[in-house]
Amino acid sequence: MEHAELYQRISDRLGNLAKFPQVKDNESITDLLDNKGITRRDFMKWAGAMTAMLSLPSSFTPLVAKAAELTDRLPVIWLHMAECTGCSESLLRTDAPTIDGLIFDHISLEYHETIMVACGWQAEHNLESAMEKYKGKYILMVEGGIPTGDNGNFLTLGAHGTTGLSLAQKASQDAAAIFAIGACSSFGGIQAAAPNPTNAKALSKVTNKPVINVPGCPPSEKNIVGQVLHFILFGALPSVDPYGRPKWAYGHRIHDLCERRGHFDAGEFVEQFGDENAKKGYCLYKVGCKGPYTFNNCSRERFNQHTSWPIQAGHGCIGCSEPSFWDTMGPFEEPLGDRLYQTIFGEGADKTADKIGVALLSATGVAIAAHAAIGIIKKATSKNEEE
Numbered sequence: 001m002e003h004a005e006l007y008q009r010i011s012d013r014l015g016n017l018a019k020f021p022q023v024k025d026n027e028s029i030t031d032l033l034d035n036k037g038i039t040r041r042d043f044m045k046w047a048g049a050m051t052a053m054l055s056l057p058s059s060f061t062p063l064v065a066k067a068a069e070l071t072d073r074l075p076v077i078w079l080h081m082a083e084c085t086g087c088s089e090s091l092l093r094t095d096a097p098t099i100d101g102l103i104f105d106h107i108s109l110e111y112h113e114t115i116m117v118a119c120g121w122q123a124e125h126n127l128e129s130a131m132e133k134y135k136g137k138y139i140l141m142v143e144g145g146i147p148t149g150d151n152g153n154f155l156t157l158g159a160h161g162t163t164g165l166s167l168a169q170k171a172s173q174d175a176a177a178i179f180a181i182g183a184c185s186s187f188g189g190i191q192a193a194a195p196n197p198t199n200a201k202a203l204s205k206v207t208n209k210p211v212i213n214v215p216g217c218p219p220s221e222k223n224i225v226g227q228v229l230h231f232i233l234f235g236a237l238p239s240v241d242p243y244g245r246p247k248w249a250y251g252h253r254i255h256d257l258c259e260r261r262g263h264f265d266a267g268e269f270v271e272q273f274g275d276e277n278a279k280k281g282y283c284l285y286k287v288g289c290k291g292p293y294t295f296n297n298c299s300r301e302r303f304n305q306h307t308s309w310p311i312q313a314g315h316g317c318i319g320c321s322e323p324s325f326w327d328t329m330g331p332f333e334e335p336l337g338d339r340l341y342q343t344i345f346g347e348g349a350d351k352t353a354d355k356i357g358v359a360l361l362s363a364t365g366v367a368i369a370a371h372a373a374i375g376i377i378k379k380a381t382s383k384n385e386e387e
């Protein structure tokens with residue numbers, strides 16, 4: 001579709017959405033930002049960054065800003081299953097209010113156990129009435145894996161002792177869109193680690209409705225808010241990869257845009273945490289970085305208002321947005337090295353990573369500084385040849 005046509009379509013959609021009443025009597029986003037000392041200019045800058053993140057042309061920035069202003073038109077029900085609440089914390093616990101966090105405040109959250117006032121019978125009642133009142137219209141966000149063993153009895157919620165399994169299934173039936181927030185609800189999470197005693201599963205495995213996975217342990221606030229904006233802009237589910245992850249956020253490997261990538265290509269590695277190479281910011285592959293196998297946008301978007309992310313902080317990526325990372329990516333501080341790991345492109349990421357490294361090295365004629373790099377490459381090559 002041509003840009004102009006898409007622009008018009010989104011514009012019309014937002015115009016229609018604006019005619020709907022606010023779900024709650026919230027402050028307007030302009031007042032909310034004003035009260036927190038965030039200028040319109042900062043907001044537009046944020047909207048520009050969001051536009052780029054959603055892979056839209058920069059001329060769409062006013063539409064993204066408008067979509068953010070209209071987040072209070074959508075009722076959201078957020079359920080907690082088996083998890084640590086890190087996903088909610090990712091959005092809510094920053095030292096200063098971020099625009100992403102404020103947008104989340106602005107969203108009409110009809111039910112969210114961590115931040116709502118109600119408890120017990122009242123909370124249950126609120127949930128029931130929100131599901132009834134907004135039948136077919138609410139966005140369902142689920143955080144946490146769903147224990148399915150013993151008919152779901154490993155997780156019961158509320159005064160009636162409803163199982164998480166039946167609640168997740170019921171809430172999914174009448175949702176306009178379903179987002180699985182975090183690795184747990186996307187793929188099962190730590191509680192699904194072998195031997196998975198509670199038989200915890202991904203949300204998509206317990207409902208027949210389409211589920212968009214927004215994994216990460218936790219996912220960044222940007223990916224959560226970005227997915228909500230995407231839905232408001234398009235009124236449709238995004239294009240996804242084979243694991244149900246939106247391509248706009250999970251289309252590239254951590255390794256592809258990593259700030260330490262130059263060191264990887266030059267064969268310059270941290271040998272152990274705290275060594276001289278670590279101080280120089282060398283590549284963390286040999287101390288276990290799983291960036292070459294992991295699809296997410298952390299290296300570009302970072303966390304906490306773009307301040308930092310795991311690799312910048314000095315630890316390798318542990319692959320937290322990949323299915324079964326808890327079982328397949330360990331040990332977290334050792335390279336997978338000699339075992340080839342299947343990526344969705346059907347080729348071991350070690351193989352791909354090493355090929356890129358070698359190709360670049362030979363193309364530029366740079367000498368390989370660390371023999372360890374040669375070791376890794378040889379290891380992978382001989383393994384490939386064996387197969």
Ligand code: FSX
Pocket residue numbers: 082083084085086087088143144145181182183184185189190216217218219
């Ligand atoms: Fe925690 Fe959310 Fe990990 Fe899981 O996140 S950060 S255990 S993804 O479900 O709270």
Ligand code: SF4
Pocket residue numbers: 254255256258259260261262264282283284285289290291292311316317
């Ligand atoms: Fe960055 Fe890790 Fe790749 Fe090294 S292996 S370049 S630290 S993603």
Ligand code: F3S
Pocket residue numbers: 216217218254294296298299309310311316317318319320321
């Ligand atoms: Fe997770 Fe790796 Fe990003 S551990 S937060 S996917 S850098």
